[in-house]
Amino acid sequence: MSERHDIAFTLNGKPVNATVDARLNLADFLRHTLRLTGTHVGCEHGVCGACNVLIDGRSARSCLTLAVQADGAQVETIEGLTEHKTIADLQREFVARNALQCGYCTPGMLVTAAELLARGKPGRHEIREALSGNFCRCTGYQAIVDAVEAVALARAGAKP
Ligand code: FES
Ligand code: FES
Numbered sequence: 001m002s003e004r005h006d007i008a009f010t011l012n013g014k015p016v017n018a019t020v021d022a023r024l025n026l027a028d029f030l031r032h033t034l035r036l037t038g039t040h041v042g043c044e045h046g047v048c049g050a051c052n053v054l055i056d057g058r059s060a061r062s063c064l065t066l067a068v069q070a071d072g073a074q075v076e077t078i079e080g081l082t083e084h085k086t087i088a089d090l091q092r093e094f095v096a097r098n099a100l101q102c103g104y105c106t107p108g109m110l111v112t113a114a115e116l117l118a119r120g121k122p123g124r125h126e127i128r129e130a131l132s133g134n135f136c137r138c139t140g141y142q143a144i145v146d147a148v149e150a151v152a153l154a155r156a157g158a159k160p
Contacts, residue, residue, distance in 0.1 A: 007071040012080025020067045027051045027062035029070075030077060038078035038107050042135070049134035052108040053077050059115040078107035087114050089154060093147035101138035109134050113148045121156040124149055 003022040008015065011034070020029060027044075030036045030053070042050035044063050051062040054076040081087045087110055093099070100106045109131065116122050116130040127148045128141075136144065 005068045005071075007068055009070045009072060010074045012076055012083065018067075022066070022068060024067045025063055026053070026065040026067050026070055026075075029067035030062060036077055036079050038082075040104055040107055042104065047135070048105070049108040049112060050105055052111040052134070054081075054111060054115060057115065057118070059112045076111075078110060081110065081114055087117075090114065090117065090147065090151045093150050094144070097143045097147045097150070099139060099143040099147040105134060105136040105138075109136070109144055113151075117148070117152060117155065121152045122148070123152075127152070 004019050005022055006017070006019050008017045010016070016034070018029070018033065020033075024033075027039055027041050030039050031041065039053055039062055040050040041063055042048035046061045046064045049061070052059045053062045054060070055065065055070065055073050057074070082091070090110060090113055094106065094110070099109075112131055112134050113127075116127065122130065124145060127145050131141070131144065131148070
């Protein structure tokens with residue numbers, strides 16, 4: 001029988017207390033236990049970025065993070081970022097610029113971009129670098145980079 005641990009952390013601004021299997025990853029805990037299915041799972045081994053969430057403000061692969069590692073942390077998922085309107089401008093730009101097609105990569109892209117935009121005004125090269133760990137099978141990336149760049153400029157008070 002596997003070991004179980006009590007964990008307590010903040011998720012999207014609300015406290016979460018649970019007892020979890022030591023081997024349970026954070027992506028599965030979010031999706032299967034808490035039913036927060038906005039966090040997507042693609043590769044399940046840290047390659048695609050679909051599962052990215054913010055842990056203490058830094059984007060992290062929830063498929064490579066154990067749920068027990070979230071103990072004591074501030075975790076934000078796409079649901080929280082959406083509900084708190086943290087990325088409403090970014091989501092509008094994604095829609096306006098057709099930066100999503102099937103949408104499978106989109107939550108991870110938005111989470112990664114949210115972290116980047118929170119750090120300042122990234123240039124195009126920096127945006128490409130930051131998103132290089134997020135795979136998209138549909139868009140060809142151009143519209144995604146355009147959307148993030150437009151928000152960076154708009155937040156800095158410049159016209160896109
Ligand atoms: S599902 Fe986590 S990186 Fe692909
Ligand atoms: S929109 Fe389909 S994988 Fe990115």
